[in-house]
Amino acid sequence: MTLAERLRRALDQGLADSLMLIEADSRALLERGPTTPAAVLVAIVDRPDPTVILTMRTDTIRRHPGQVAFPGGRVDPEDEDVIAAALREAEEEIGLPRDQVEIVGIADLYRTITGYEVTPVIGIVPPDLPLTPQPDEVAAIFEVPLRHLIAPEHQVMRTMERNGQEHFYYEIEWEDRRIWGATAGMIVNLSRRLAFLP
Structure with missing residues (x-):
């Protein structure tokens, strides 16, 4: 069974079950009004020990500077759908050719406290593609083993105060990288789906 087949089976099984998924504080979203559609590409590299491609945002970018993120962004009017948006953004941000991505499916919508509704698009990519960061947006591109990311013992819940309210978020550490917030x-949501990974 290929990695794509294993992931599709896990996602299908996970979607058939009622899981406790997380999102940003829905009360804050209601107060903010309409949300903006966005999409990210969860690019899983087809290695014997599969990895996930992540980026480190530049310190000069306007939104979430210096944070770890999936390649992605808002859905533009010319995008056919969220899959097209995720592929376009990944090509723009890290030079990932869209014809090198085997789409597995989409995961659970994630609403952020900054007013975005983000759809994670799951795709398989070959190893060792020559990726190039877009210098205005991406400071670094790196890979993290999928098994590390989805292991519950690496997903630590933290709390922070924002606008006088306490919010919780997850944090995952990998080497010298701190993965937190919406990413x-x-x-964490994907890991609950992939608990069924054969």
């Missing part, structure tokens, strides 16, 4: 939240 970690999407990983």
Whole structure:
């Protein structure tokens, strides 16, 4: 069974079950009004020990500077759907050719406290593609083993105060990288789906 087949089976099984998924504080979202559709590409590298491609955002970018993120962004009017948006953004941000991505499916919508509704698009990519960061947005590209990301013991819940309210978030550490916020939240949701990974 290929990695794509294993992931599809796990996602299908996970979607058939009622799981406790996380998202940002829905009360804060209601107060903010309409949300903006966005999409990210969860690019899983087809290695014997599969890895996930992540980026480190530049310190000069306007939104979430210096944070670890999936390649992605808002859905543009010319995008056919969220899959097209995720592929376009990944090509723009890290030079990942869209014809090298085998789409597995989409995971659970994640609503952020900054007003975005983010759809994670799951795709398989070949190993060792020559990726190039877009210098205005991406400071670094790196890979993390999928098994590390989805292991519950690596997903640590933290709390923070924002606008006088306490919010919780997840944090995952990998070497000298800190993965947190919406990116970690999407990983935690995905890990609950992939608990069925054969």
